[in-house]
Amino acid sequence: MLILDSYLINISTANGWTHVKEIANTGLLVSVHHCWDTANLEVFDVSDKGQGKKIYSFEKVSGGRIMIKIYFPSLSFLLVTGYGDVAYNPRRNILGAIPNGVKISHHLYNVAASKTGNIVKLIRKSRWHFQQSIGGGI
Amino acid sequence: MDLHVEKHITGLDFNPNGEIVAAIDNYGTCRISDVNTDEYVFDVSMSDRGKEYFRIQCVFRCYSSMTNLFFDINLLLVALLEFLVFLSLL
Numbered sequence: 001m002l003i004l005d006s007y008l009i010n011i012s013t014a015n016g017w018t019h020v021k022e023i024a025n026t027g028l029l030v031s032v033h034h035c036w037d038t039a040n041l042e043v044f045d046v047s048d049k050g051q052g053k054k055i056y057s058f059e060k061v062s063g064g065r066i067m068i069k070i071y072f073p074s075l076s077f078l079l080v081t082g083y084g085d086v087a088y089n090p091r092r093n094i095l096g097a098i099p100n101g102v103k104i105s106h107h108l109y110n111v112a113a114s115k116t117g118n119i120v121k122l123i124r125k126s127r128w129h130f131q132q133s134i135g136g137g138i
Numbered sequence: 139m140d141l142h143v144e145k146h147i148t149g150l151d152f153n154p155n156g157e158i159v160a161a162i163d164n165y166g167t168c169r170i171s172d173v174n175t176d177e178y179v180f181d182v183s184m185s186d187r188g189k190e191y192f193r194i195q196c197v198f199r200c201y202s203s204m205t206n207l208f209f210d211i212n213l214l215l216v217a218l219l220e221f222l223v224f225l226s227l228l
Contacts (some may be wrong), residue, residue: 082146099147
């Protein structure tokens with residue numbers, strides 16, 4: 001929970017944003033929760049009817065910055081991770097989630113099936129590149 | 139008060155092959171990267187695309203009396219009428 005109090009301002013962002021994604025043909029559900037200053041990821045095995053089991057949990061990530069500019073005389077900076085998003089590619093079994101400010105575009109995970117069950121593993125933290133926009137068409 | 143949120147990713151997706159990832163930030167820059175090498179491929183600004191037809195603004199006011207409230211409702215109805223005329227001209 002994050003509450004900013006400054007002069008006449010009170011911004012509360014206690015709820016944050018949650019994204020849920022099904023990983024096809026695995027019986028897994030991914031839940032990503034973003035608040036202004038933190039984000040975390042959890043993977044649940046829901047293949048057994050009537051019960052879910054958490055099989056993976058990713059650490060909380062501290063975010064980028066938010067700047068509160070008040071007309072007089074104060075400036076405030078706070079950390080944010082943003083609204084976030086989650087994407088899954090079934091062909092390669094890769095999961096992208098938890099962007100982090102301007103440093104990390106996304107965390108890339110691999111979802112693999114093994115004898116003991118599904119395994120989720122962090123492959124890398126992908127960078128956010130700082131190249132200038134060339135403004136071309138898509 | 140101005141609220142400036144630092145640039146951050148608001149959308150993320152892979153292409154069907156899973157070789158390319160696209161991310162878009164809150165300033166409308168869509169950036170394409172190679173999943174295998176984590177190298178930058180291409181980016182494009184979406185913020186200058188499209189055309190703005192109208193803008194919706196939320197105004198929160200405190201009413202000291204019901205007269206002021208009805209006055210503002212009248213203004214709102216006039217604005218709505220103008221908007222409908224504008225739509226009919228499109």
